[in-house]
Amino acid sequence: MDSARRDCGCRARLPSLTRLRSAVVYEGPAEAAIHRFKYEGWRRLARPLAQLLAERLVVEGVSAPWVVAVPLHPSRRRQRGFNQADLLAAELRRILVVGAPGGELVRTRPTPPQVGQDRRTRHANVKDAFLWRGLALAGESILVVDDVATTGATLDACAKALRQAGSGPVTGVSVARVTV
Template sequence: MAGWSRLLDWLLPPRCGGCGAVGAWLCAGCRDRVRRLEEPLCRRCGRELEHAGISCGCRARLRCLSRLRSVAAYEGPLERAIHRFKYAGWQALSPALAGLLAEAVGREVGVRPETQLVPVPLHPRRLRQRGYNQAELLVGELRHRLRLPRPAGRLIRVRDTPPQVGLDRLRRRGNVDGAFQWQGPRLAGAAILLVDDVATTGATLESCAAALKAGGAGQVTAVTLARVDV
């Protein structure tokens, strides 16, 4: 396998998802230009705050999600890399992007050996169109790195909702309300780490957390690569 991998790298060398340079899927220069989110952050939703100790008002809308953390702002090389990963078929970016996620998990979230990683699911129709779920690829890489178990069940999307892009906060919440369901054995108080690529208002993650709680989950924490504040 290693021989095949080296041959493929020679025939089709990696290209940086951030700048397109040949040599790595995310080059050192682009990694350095990723703007990590910095303290002070909201303790619940991870939003950057002007001053420590102030409330960002997220508690009213994040009732099932215990905590949300994102690696960086959705801008620059990370925005370009995520766009290629999500829409242009650059699935090979998943190890490099999962490496960034692992930073946030280790630094901000923390996991226990029994923590279950769950990707935000796509509706089957959209999955057929895209061919893969980018969140599921990230979870696969993270699960391998962190040596965490695979859940006996799965979170599914039972309603094909329109894209969230362009919707305001209230419409985003209504758009995904009741869109997810836990399929499988009761989670029996399990700690869940929910994974997605980008967080905006947190509406999708909150709806997923509600479905996981209905399925018996204990604490539900979420982590994303990037964050857009609206």
């Protein structure tokens, strides 16, 4: 799915992202697989889901030397036991043979779950919630990975933090996209 078309309004709503790409629509088997992966602890699904995303990125010619994950707040990570975006990013780096920058993207405060929230609330929830801790990003292109994108608010907030740390273009990528 392409969210960088001129007519979709995404550039105005997602100013920090260069573009947003998703492999599939969040429905049917994709929705079921991601739900099992994220909420039922089926970590073994990270590899096939990342493979699906990687294939889409290769077909579209989307690449970057670095891949980072959307971080969870430590309390949410402890509750869930893992960060699904970390697992996807690690698999994506392995498949695409790229690295991770010297540092980490962190969630600086707990944020409410985005599920069921409208666009405005989603953007407000994650505004200034992320920070890059590490080496300067020196203008490098980065892929920031999440499992599902709905409005793109979380990916855009991550991109803002990466841009403030000196990155070049930031592409948000997700396995699935909710169509609204």
